[in-house]
Amino acid sequence: MNRTVYVNGEYLPEEAAKISVFDRGFLMADAVYEVTSVLDGRLIDFAGHVARLERSLGELDMANPVTAEELLAIHRELVTRNALTDGLIYLQVSRGSSGDRDFIFPDPARVPSTIVLFTQSKPGLCDNPQAATGLKVISIPDIRWGRRDIKTVQLLYPSMGKMMAQKAGCDDAWLVADGFVTEGTSNNAYIVRNGTIVTRDLSHDILHGITRSAVLRFAREAQMTVEERPFTIAEARGADEAFITSASAFVLPVVDIDGAAIGPGVPGPVARRLREIYLEESRKTAI
Numbered sequence: 001m002n003r004t005v006y007v008n009g010e011y012l013p014e015e016a017a018k019i020s021v022f023d024r025g026f027l028m029a030d031a032v033y034e035v036t037s038v039l040d041g042r043l044i045d046f047a048g049h050v051a052r053l054e055r056s057l058g059e060l061d062m063a064n065p066v067t068a069e070e071l072l073a074i075h076r077e078l079v080t081r082n083a084l085t086d087g088l089i090y091l092q093v094s095r096g097s098s099g100d101r102d103f104i105f106p107d108p109a110r111v112p113s114t115i116v117l118f119t120q121s122k123p124g125l126c127d128n129p130q131a132a133t134g135l136k137v138i139s140i141p142d143i144r145w146g147r148r149d150i151k152t153v154q155l156l157y158p159s160m161g162k163m164m165a166q167k168a169g170c171d172d173a174w175l176v177a178d179g180f181v182t183e184g185t186s187n188n189a190y191i192v193r194n195g196t197i198v199t200r201d202l203s204h205d206i207l208h209g210i211t212r213s214a215v216l217r218f219a220r221e222a223q224m225t226v227e228e229r230p231f232t233i234a235e236a237r238g239a240d241e242a243f244i245t246s247a248s249a250f251v252l253p254v255v256d257i258d259g260a261a262i263g264p265g266v267p268g269p270v271a272r273r274l275r276e277i278y279l280e281e282s283r284k285t286a287i
């Protein structure tokens with residue numbers, strides 16, 4: 001590929017972009033990230049992603065190298081330079097490099113954060129065939145750290161979860177802590193029972209999904225009932241429907257958990273309707 005990427009103030013061909021081997025994002029996973037989707041060349045839920053980035057940085061006492069206005073300008077410039085129509089923009093901010101390996105955080109006045117952004121072209125992002133077939137998931141223990149609300153780049157266990165799912169002939173894994181589903185490896189998890197949408201409440205246990213927040217708002221506006229509470233895999237297996245949300249998947253139905261069909265084993269009407277509403281409404285506010 002010959003993308004143009006952004007690194008610390010410069011737009012560069014991807015093969016010319018470099019960061020230090022001592023970067024704390026690389027050595028310590030001392031970095032946070034965001035993924036924003038692009039449809040028709042416009043950014044979906046951008047304000048939400050910027051607000052969460054600022055929160056993640058604040059929770060880790062990490063300096064924010066750019067303002068919200070600069071971030072918007074960089075995102076737009078990358079869309080233009082890469083002629084991106086449908087796809088994703090990945091953004092990562094790390095605590096930078098002090099020129100050596102050290103557990104102690106460097107002084108932010110001396111060591112600037114590292115900021116990297118790149119595009120991923122995904123033609124047909126909103127026509128994902130999985131919206132029609134549904135996903136199959138497995139359940140696995142959630143052994144991640146206790147601040148999953150901070151969007152850090154510690155993605156080894158989520159990657160391992162996707163590999164376990166792949167090995168089992170499935171699409172993804174739902175993570176279970178203390179008997180209750182927290183979320184998917186890279187998405188928020190929901191079930192539908194008797195018309196009520198159930199998803200885990202916000203806490204340090206899950207990422208506060210930007211898509212989750214929008215989808216729950218649209219569901220309530222459409223007079224659907226939402227319950228924010230934990231649920232078990234047993235409850236999910238007995239549900240009428242299940243689905244996930246994320247910036248890259250939007251809303252995708254889940255039709256099978258650990259080999260048991262959910263409801264009739266095909267995508268359900270609530271997930272289908274929420275996907276339609278989400279795509280329609282978020283396009284309206286795309287910038």
Ligand code: PDD
Pocket residue numbers: 035183184185186187188206207208209210211212245246247248
């Ligand atoms: N993942 N939960 C986890 C653990 C996630 O990694 C994500 C997003 C979400 C959904 O959040 P949002 O709706 O803001 O995308 C929930 C991104 C897409 C990723 O890692 O690629």
